[in-house]
Amino acid sequence: MARPHARPGVRRRARGLVVVAAAALALAGCARGPEPGVPPIPMSSSTPSATPAPPPDPSGAARFAPCQAGLQCASVAVPVDYANPTGPTMSIAIAKRPATNQAAKLGVLLVNPGGPGGSGIEIVQAGVLPPEVTDRFDVIGFDPRGVGGSTDLRCPLGPDTPYAGDPDPGDPADEAATNEAVDRYDAACGERYRDLLPHLGTRNVARDMDRIREALGEERINYLGFSYGTSIGQTYAQLFADRLRAIVLDGVVDVSKPGLDSAQAESFENSLRQFDADCRLTPTCPVRADPIGTLDRVRARVTAAPLPVAGTTPLSAGLLEIGVVYPLYSKESWPQLAQALAAADRGDGTPMRALATAYFRGSNSDTYNAVTCLDNAWPTEDAQVFDAARATEIRAPHFSGNVLVSGLTCADWPAPQQPLTPLEGYTGPPMLVLGTTNDPATPYQNSVALAGRLPGSALLTYRGDGHTVYTNGVPCVDDAVNRYLVDTTLPPPNTVCS
Template identity: 35%
Template structure:
């Protein structure tokens, strides 16, 4: 779950995180019955799935501008906008696939993927086969790799909340407020952003929930001709998978969740973002210690304290005069939070900073500033941010009293300053959200749910470890693979045989092992 101005999708407001991610809502018990006990949505998704199974998917070569070449194929799945009204308005979801590379006897069906967000596109997933990624060779023999754009994302009836070129305009205001006037300005931006969502995409906003996307997953499953779903979800994709497994437990065949969102109802989504602020600070400290150990390479500081001092000086200088006219504190935060997310970015982030200190201003501008000429990229960033906001705001009720936000984030900022205020402003549109907000699904095991495989790094910044432990408590018979003393987000994409072999075994055989496993960390980054 993540976003930033440069990565993922930073806000119209400031750089923030995506994990990540008010009006009256029904009580939790009523909402659970509404989802699971034969309510109108349950009947609607069953009808939509029947229709999709009959229609199938008309697989064709992908359109040239999608950047997906043969043998990857593309198609569409039609779903109801509102599952309570399955004969009402329809929307189309973009899907793609690479067929399994093994024999017919080796094939086990389709494996669907969601990379996170909310707002992330899974359409690149089949390229893991075409690029011959060795981590996925065995799995690709058994499964068609199927990607999709969730509703509202990319080519699946995309939503928008702002003009893309205005959205990426830099520099943005410093996310850390100096005074009450700064807070009032950010509150105004957040309110205007929420209003922009209503103006540009209001018809979609009530139907941008995680349960809606989970229902879409079941319709895609049926359109693929699959009786049961095989699913790999990363980051927010773990919550999507958990909600799917709650709504459709008997439809799950294999479920891998990697870097897990805490599915507790009282965590989705306000508290989840508060927890991120603490976890990001922890991983920021890890990175500073690594930079200090390699001071002979980077020359930033030979202790974490000196690295922190250099960071604050850089931030202050960018606030006085944006670097290259484009990179202020918000853009710096957006770029530097690469490092807490992924230790694969530790060296490149330090290298860019070191080059700037040596006089190469352009290196930092190229890395941290938006490109006004990249219209497609800017549109994708704006769309990703819009979906993030729409889903998190619709999934749950949020505090509407500014005093709650101010108290919680002021307190957290004292000891965890790296992204606390950035995260606050990114999510603040939810306080004045113009569409109905729901009660989150009570995630739990249901009849027919098979063992689930949970994978988690111990020091993950975006989805703290407690989320994996909580999901394991809720899914009886699940197994947890912990990558100890590691913190990269998205463990299944890393080279760590202890993890890779167990993920392969589960996807190929369904076996999780008799007990949880703790793996040593993957290789430490080198300068």
């Protein structure tokens, strides 16, 4: 639903590690910003780098040149269609932060922050990895095909188009209006990118990653993937297990599940209840009397008449759902959600609309749709989508609209589905799999299930809230990951951090 993988329904896009921007509440010039000490919601622009990467070298080797933030940048040529390797090519932009201790360098570490649609170059620019890692590895970020410097996908109609109304499962008029908006979005995107859309799936991203390995002259790579980045990691491990030295997957996407699956919506519903309980115990929470009741009251209000917002489209019921999803990715952002709910309850939709804007800007939503519609098995009949969304309404009433939009988007997507398959019979090095018990976007059970299929690998559990955990200031987790990356020593089985 929400993005990590995001959607079988909504999605946050990727993870919040990338570039720390100003608080989402400030996006629309709100009078009231976040409370003192509250970290802003992380956000990535997902736009091409300010300093374009050099063109691919004809030899196939990565030829780096200095670029922004003290990095070195290059481009790697890859086939648009791997079934036609001598056909048209495209450039994959990569950036390198060289190991600070080159004499003791252990190799390269490729990193993906999630999405689909997140920029690997931006996460390297942000410099979020600890010195224990950056001392020993050249850290490599790459923009996957369709993102940023790698043929950035921008469909003619904005990805928020289907959310301008009320995607309410069970209301025939709302379902029909949502379907019409989705059809316009899909058709316009297909008209612009029809030849490219079939080639944006995760299998090709994994193949591109191996071309990057070749261009770097490395026999084996190390990989760190967050959220959707775990899909890339699982797929690379399926195709190129012998080319891995170490692999860390944080916030696992279950690639075996169909696109229309309510598990993520239910996880967000659980996170909403966690937010409700926390707010009630926080004296400064402006909606502490009844947080979910306030949301329901605001929902009824914007369903009757969207709240006007200066400089952008009104706050509709659909955009309200997106605005609530976004801060649920991180507990540190819950105060912003409370402030936005309080403002909307007073008739000011600007802060909540800003959260929805931040969600769509967090990574490339068009690429998110393109990849998600290819990677999963989706129903192709609208009636099946309506039925699934109505069933989700019962278990996750605050997040079923995103299930409706996602299902309709992929039911008519202008490229054939290419569902991923689970990683079975893995023969590569032991993996380190991380899972957060109250992760709203990638349910904890996904990590448990993957680790259980990988003999010799380890599951590291973080008992807490939020989407993904490594580099979020939990020493027990960070120390275990750093140790594994440096000397491939796994933590004891079933280690739990809190």
